Amino acid sequence: MFMTRRQALLSSAGVMLAGLLPALPAAAQAPAATPRKGGVLTIHLGSEQRILNPALRASTGVYVITSKIIEGLVDLGTSGRPEPVLATSWEASEDGKTVTFKLRDGVKWHDGKPFTSADVQYSAMEQWKVHLNYGTTLQLYLEAVDTPDPLTAVFRYSRPMPLNLLLRALCDLGYIVPKHVFAGSNVLENPANTAPIGTGPFKFVEYQRGQYVIAERNPDYWREGFPYLDRIVWRFITDRAAATAALETGAVQISAYNGLPLADLDRLRTDPRFEVSTRGVEANVFNNTLEFNTRRKELADVRVRRAIVHAIDVPFFLENFLYGLGKPATGPIPSLSPEFFPNNPVPYPFDKAKAEALLDEAGFRRGAGGVRFTLRMVPIQNGEDVPLLATFVQQSLQQVGIRVEIVQLDIAGALTAVYRDWNFDLATGWHQYRGDPAVSTTVWYRSGSPKGAPWTNQYGWQSDTVDQLIDRAATELDPARRKALYAEFVKAVNEEIPVAMLTERPFYTATSNKVQNHHTTPRWDSGDCHDTWLAP
Amino acid sequence: MRILSLALRRLAASLPTLLLILVGLFLLLQLAPGDTVDALMAQMGGGDPAQMEQLRSFYGLDAPVLVQLARYLWRLVRLDLGFSAIYGKPVSSVILERLPVTLLLMGISLCFAFAAGMALGVLAARRANKWPDALISTLGLIFYATPSFWFGMMGIVVFAIKLSWLPAGGFEEIGTGATGLARVADIAWHLVLPVSTLALIFLATYLRIMRASMLEVLSLDFVRTARAKGLSQTGVLLRHVLRNALLPGLTLIGLQAGTMLGGSVVVESVFNLPGLGRLAYESVVQRDLNTLLGIVFVSALLVISVNFVVDLLYAKLDPRIVADR
C-alpha cells in the first residue's frame, strides 16, 4: 500500500509538471525550446477545392493542403525570396530566353520512385502550360524543357523571361507532379488528382469529401530529421461561425486566409490563446474592387468614374465595417510588394463636394427626387466583405445623387453576368495580387481577353499605351527598368480608372499558440510545414 | 412476395412523375446563368479561356441541350447517375457518402417529432379546453412559427457558445478514430441540436393532428361502448383510440417526407452537417446538374418509398382499407 501510494504520488507529480507547461505560455513560446516530435495539426479550410493537384489548379485552397504533400522547384523562404526546394540552383542566359535549373539529388516520390528532370519536363509542358490557370499565361512562350541529365532541366522560351518574375511565380505555379503517374492518362480524370503523390514531408492518407483530408509523416523525406508532426488533418468547415467555434474549442489549430468572420478575427486578436495576424501571409494581398462597365454612356466619361470613387469614404468603411483590417489602396500594386510598389498616393480620396462638382461638370445634373441616374451593381461574392462594400457603395452614391440597385446572384451567375454577358454597370469583388504584376494583375487591364474569362478586362475599355506598357514590362529583364515600367503603368491606369482598387487588405490567419515555429515565411500557410511542431 | 409486387407496381406508377421532375429540372437549369465551369473558375480564383473551353468539352457542356438531355436520360435508364463535375467522382458515390447523414437526421427527427407530437397531442386531448391544452397547443404553434434556421442559430448561441454543453456543429469529432459505442455516442451528442431544430416544426403539426383526431375518436360510439364495458381510461386509450388516431399522423409522414429534405438544407447549413440537403444547395450554386438531378432522383425515390410504407401500415392498422387502391 505504501509503495503504491508513493508511486501514485510520483506519477501525479509528473502529471502536475506536465500540466504546468501550458500554464506558462511564455516558456512554451521561447525560441530556445527544442522541437517536439509528434502530434496532429488540424487546419481549417472554408471551401473545398476538390482537385488536390496544384499543377492543375492554382488556388490557395489547393495549396493549403497539397503544398505539404507536393513540392515545387522553389518556395519563398524566411528571407522573403525564392529559395531552393527541388531545384538547388538556377541561372539565366544573357538573352533571357533560357533558364537552367539544377535539381536536387536523392529525392524520392512517395511511391518510392526517384525524382528526375523528366518529372519537371512533364509538369511544365503537360500541366502548367496546358491546364494550370495563370500558368498557361506565364508559360505561354515556353517552347520546351530539355533534360540533358536526370538532375538538370533547361527551360527554353521564345521571348525573354525575366528571372525574378519566373522565380516568384514558380513559388505558386511551379509544383512538380510525377510523370510516371500522369503520363499517358487523361490528366483531368486521373485518380492522383484526389490522392496526390509528391515528394513532400507528408504523405497522403485519405480524402473524405465534404469532411476532411489526412496526411501523415513521410519517413523518407529528403530533409533529414523533418517533419516533426505525425499527422496533419484538414477539416472542411464551410460555415465560418462554426469554424470559429472549432478553433476556440481546439478542434482546429489554424484558420488561414480570412477563414473566420471578420468580427471573430477582431475579437480573437486580444485572446491570449491565439495569434491573429498577417505574419506569414505577406505574399498574398487582395483589393476590394469597383469595376465600371464603360459601355454605359455615363460611365464612359472618366470624370464620372473619378466622381464615383471620390464619393466613397474608404477609411470610414475600413474602420467601421472591416474592424480596421486593411488600408486604402493606391492602385493595383500593393504597398506590401516592395519590388514593384511605385509609392504613389491614393488617386481619388474621399471628397463629396468634388464628386458632385465632377458629376455636374460631366453634364449629369440631379433630376427628379435628386437622382442623376441609376446604376445596377453586381457583387461577386468572394467573401463576407463584398456585400458589405456593395451596401456601403450604394449608400455613398445615394448621397451624391446616384441610385444603385444591387443585383443578388450566386457566384456562377455573377461571373457570367459581369464577364460574359457584360450585364452590369458596376461590379465589386476581389483582385488578388500574386507577388508579381504579370501573374494575375495586368490581365485586369490588358485588352484582348476573350469574352467569358473571369477577372479580366471586360469593361469595354482599352488603352494602347497601357497595353504596350504591360507587354514591355512582361519581357523586360532588368529589374529596375521593370519596376519603372510598372510605375508608369500604375500612373496610366489610375488616370483612367476603369476599375478602382478601393482597399488593400492582407489575409489574416488565426493560429493557436500551441503551434510552434509557424508563419516564418511570407506564404507560410501555402508552404510545407516541415519544421512546424506542437507544444504539448 | 405480395409486398414486392405491390412495391414494383407502385414504382412503375410513379415513373411518369419521376420523369417529369427530372426532365423539367434539367431544362429549367439550362436557363440558369453560368454553368459548372464558371463555378469552378470562381472556386479557383481565376482561369483562362483556353482552360475553360477544355473543361467544357470535358464535361460535355458544349453539346446542344437536347443532346445533353438525351445522353442524361440514356445513362439514367442504365441506372448511371453520371459524373459530378465539381467532385470529380461518380454522382452515385457522392450521394452514398452523404446519404447516411441525412437519413439519420431525418429519421431521428421524424421519430422524435412523431412520438413527442403524439404524446403531447394525447395529453392535450385528455384535458381538452383546459389550461394544459391551451398551453400545449400554443407551444406547438410557437414551434411551428419559428424559422428553423433561426432556432438553430439561437440554439448554437445558448447551448454551444454560452453554456458549452453541446458542440457548435459538425457530425463527429475528426481524427480521434473513435469506433463502436464511443463513436455512436459522439455522433448522438453532435446531433442533439440539429435533430431538435428539424423536429420542432413537424412536432407542432403532429401535435395538432393527434389532438384533433383523438378528440374526434374519443366521442365515437365504440369508445363509449368500451368505457361502458368497464375498461379504464388508459386501456381505452391504448387499445382503441390510439390505433385509429394514428392514421392521419401516418398520412402526414408521407406528405412531409419531401418537405423535410428541404428543411434539412437549411439545418445542415447551420450545423455544418455533410448531408444531402447541403449537397443539393451546393450543386445548385455550383451548377452541377448531374449531382442535383441525382439527389432529386434519390429523394423522389425516398418519398415514394415512405409513402408506400405508410400505405402498408395504414392497411395494417385499419382493416377497412385495402392496401392497393
Place this chain on the structure above:
Amino acid sequence: MSLLRRYLRSPAAVGGLVLLLLVVGMAFSAGWVFPRDPLSLAGRPLQWPGASPRFWLGTDNTGRDIAAQVFHGARVSLLIGIVATAISIGIGIVVGALAGFYGGWVDTVLMRVAEAFQTLPNFILLLVLVAVFGSDIQTVTVAIGIVSWPPSARLTRAEFLSLRSREFVQACRVLGMRDARIIFREILPNALPPVIVYASVIMATAILLESALAFLNLSDPNVASWGNLIGAGKNVLRVQWYVSAIPGVAILLTVLAVSLVGQGLNDALNPRLRSR
C-alpha cells in the same frame, strides 16, 4: 356576424388577431415612424439595443437601424405573404377546378404534375428557380407562389369531385350553361371556404420560405426583409446575437399570428368540430 362572434369566442384566435393587427399596424406606420430609407447608413455599426436613444433596437453590422428594418420588414413580409399566397391559390384553384370538374385524362395529367411538384422537395425547387430567374423581390414572390400550389389544388379538386354530381350542377347543365360558367360562377364559390382557410397556412409558409432564402443570401438585398437581417447577423452571432435574434422573434410572432387567425377561422367556420 355570427361568424365573427363564433371567432371571438376562442381566446387563442382573439390573441392571434390582435397580434396580426399589431404587425399590420407596424407595416402601415413604418413610413411615418421611420421616414428615412431603412437600408441607409444610420449610425455606427453594431450598437446594442438601448445603448443609444436614437436606436431603440440598436444597429446591425452595416450601421443600419434595426428598429427601422423591423418596421419596414413587416411590410415586406406581409406583402410577400399575401401576394405569394394569392398566386399559389390562384394556380391551385384553376388546376384543381379543371381536374375535379372534367376528370378523366385531364385529371390524371394535372394530378401527376401536382404529384411531381410535391415529390420534389419544395425548397430545392425554390433554390433552382431563384438561381435561374434571379433574386429580386418580384421573382422570389412568384417563385414561392409556384412551389406552394399543389395542396390548394388538391383541396379544390376534392371539393369539385364531391360537388359536381350535385343536383344544382346538373340543373345548370340542363339549362345549357357553358362549362366555364358552371365552374367559376356556380361550383367555385361553394368550394372556396376550405381553401381560404388553408390560405393562412400557405401565408405562414411563404413568410418562412422567404426568410430562409434571405438567410442563404439568395433574396433581394435592396429590400429590408427580416430574413436579410437574420442573414446579416450570422457573422456576428457570437457577440452581437441580437442582430439575428430580433428579426427572428418578429417572424415568429407574425407567423404565429397568421396561424392563430387561420385556426380561429377554421374553427369558426366548422362549429361542429369546435365544440369539443
